[in-house]
Amino acid sequence: MLIKICPDMFDPWQEVQSYQQNTLTALTGKIGATSVFVGTMRDFNEGDQVKGMTLEHYPGMTERQLAKIVAQAQSQWQILDALIVHRVGAILPDEAIVLVAVWSSHRGEAFDASRNIMEALKSKAPFWKKELLDSDQERWVSKNTDGYTTC
């Protein structure tokens, strides 16, 4: 299990590939399913054009809460391994904000666990987004929405 807080731009697909190839070698032949979620910065939010963002976090508490979230998911589903990467600092549209990857023997568990980790991260991991609008006005994002309701 690896949790990374990343002040620089990262390529989520390369992170998954490299973690799987270099770290999960003991799981060769055991992995049947990998579920990956990537959150990316959009250039619009709540009707406004957004040209940049700053991600603040609470160092220490962030890692602690993410580790608890993964441990909770591990107690609920049969997970072989998990990787979380989250960006902090200044970020531009189209850059990756968050990566959650879960490896399992079975697909149901991989899907359930990755979504659960993502929702828990959204509601509990101490990160805060401040948007820079096209008008140069800055504003804090006030709250996250629930990702289980899609209507």
Added chain:
Amino acid sequence: MLIKICPDMFDPWQEVQSYQQNTLTALTGKIGATSVFVGTMRDFNEGDQVKGMTLEHYPGMTERQLAKIVAQAQSQWQILDALIVHRVGAILPDEAIVLVAVWSSHRGEAFDASRNIMEALKSKAPFWKKELLDSDQERWVSKNTDGYTTC
């Protein structure tokens, strides 16, 4: 939207990265969420060690059914794009069998649609697996399980 039937080994993370970078350029700034599922060949199944597998398919019908599955998901969720890659032919443990990637503005839709596409693929896309056991005995996999029940 792209559907690929692949007779050779493929790297799922590179497929996603390259499709996103080269094909989804018009979506720059619009993508908020990407949900990716990768199915990998395990070296065990139903209590036996498996050393290889052959994936048969129905050329033409496979592509047709996968396109219908994606169209059905597009009618149900707001999807920006989707990529499906499925391996056919001889395959070894730890190699990727299937990749389903869905791009959306919102995470709930990306998660719902990718899982739905994956389950529909498992129940409707005309692929068949023949396993080669460690004992050199060959056997057809008789049916897929439901990926929504994880207990």
Added chain:
Amino acid sequence: MIMSIKVRYFASLKDRVGCAEQAIHSSGLSTVRSIWHAANPDKKLPDNILAAVNMDYVDLDSPVNDGDEVAFFPPVTGG
């Protein structure tokens, strides 16, 4: 009227029937089920069999037309 139908088999059913593809030319063919019996007079239609006409899933009692491609196969196991 004589109809010409291409019949295809996949996976374990291909092994069981002993061939991947047959051409049937016969009169009195009306449904997918009747194609099976014309093509395999000595074999019961297996349980849990799936059928497609021109690459779309159909019921066993669906009609067939001259020139159709009819496929029979076991439950799919991809992904």
Added chain:
Amino acid sequence: MIMSIKVRYFASLKDRVGCAEQAIHSSGLSTVRSIWHAANPDKKLPDNILAAVNMDYVDLDSPVNDGDEVAFFPPVTGG
């Protein structure tokens, strides 16, 4: 007894309070809520505020101990 508490603020709450970190040395501190009032005598405790003691989430009425790090912040918006 005089307790020493490190108080931290994040995001919009940091802007509102005007600082990221304060050290409080005072007696009569018993709960997270009392820390807020000691640190911000002129400010009401905002609605929807979240609090953590030593990097674990707590209720506003949770006890604090000498040497604790108490953090206040708005709803989180990561991911």
